[in-house]
Amino acid sequence: MRRGLFIAFEGPEGGGKSTQLMRLATRLRTDGYVPIVTREPGGTPAADRIRDVILDPELRIEPLTEFLLYSASRAQHVREVIAPALADGRIVLTDRFTGASVAYQGYGRGLDVEFVRSLNARAADGLEPDRTLLFDLDPTVGLARVNARGTPDRLEAADLDFHERVRAGFLAQAAEHDSWLRFDAGDGPGALEEAVWSAVAPLLPPPADVGP
Ligand code: TMP
Numbered sequence: 001m002r003r004g005l006f007i008a009f010e011g012p013e014g015g016g017k018s019t020q021l022m023r024l025a026t027r028l029r030t031d032g033y034v035p036i037v038t039r040e041p042g043g044t045p046a047a048d049r050i051r052d053v054i055l056d057p058e059l060r061i062e063p064l065t066e067f068l069l070y071s072a073s074r075a076q077h078v079r080e081v082i083a084p085a086l087a088d089g090r091i092v093l094t095d096r097f098t099g100a101s102v103a104y105q106g107y108g109r110g111l112d113v114e115f116v117r118s119l120n121a122r123a124a125d126g127l128e129p130d131r132t133l134l135f136d137l138d139p140t141v142g143l144a145r146v147n148a149r150g151t152p153d154r155l156e157a158a159d160l161d162f163h164e165r166v167r168a169g170f171l172a173q174a175a176e177h178d179s180w181l182r183f184d185a186g187d188g189p190g191a192l193e194e195a196v197w198s199a200v201a202p203l204l205p206p207p208a209d210v211g212p
Helices: 017-030 045-055 063-087 098-108 113-123 139-149 160-176 189-203
Strands: 005-010 036-039 091-095 131-136 180-184
Touching: 005 017, 005 063, 005 098, 017 036, 017 091, 017 131, 017 189, 036 063, 045 063, 063 091, 063 098, 063 113, 098 113, 098 160, 131 160, 131 189, 139 160, 160 180, 180 189
Parallel strands: 005 091, 005 131, 036 091, 131 180
Antiparallel strands: none
């Protein structure tokens, strides 16, 4: 039986979602919660190995292969980490989830979106986030931020058209699902943190109910 709260952070490269995830986690801890902080691809030892393959800029990987690798990572992550934590009543914050596959492998790489959704559901065992927080940003801005950080990974190195399609894929999902919330990643980190907190605070159970 699932009892916890499941929140996914999504968005194009360089939108600051990982920073916002860490800020929310810190705020939750201050309020007495003990959130599980995780990410995709990865989140378990086996899935982290899959991540290394997926993001390696030296490798040539077909779009279908890429999607199957993300799905393999997700299948492991859900069963080993996310589902047990939610069953325990924990708050789980994940840096990316199924929405990324729809945006990147569906809209970006051009795989059939219905196929992506259907394998997503299978890999995630039907699990969907209670809220998906989308940090939306123009890819020219996001990619400039990412490139300033160092060598881009295999996905970051894809061309601008690809990243424009990914952004459109995220916006389409946000328009389609009430559980998605769009934030303007161009806002400063402090303003974003407040906006995220306003969205999440009403969903929180009393700290005593989400142990340990
Ligand atoms: P990160 O930059 O958030 O660490 O994510 C790693 C990369 O993997 C990022 O470029 C987005 C991409 N990605 C997909 O293409 N499909 C997916 O299903 C997931 C989870 C991530």
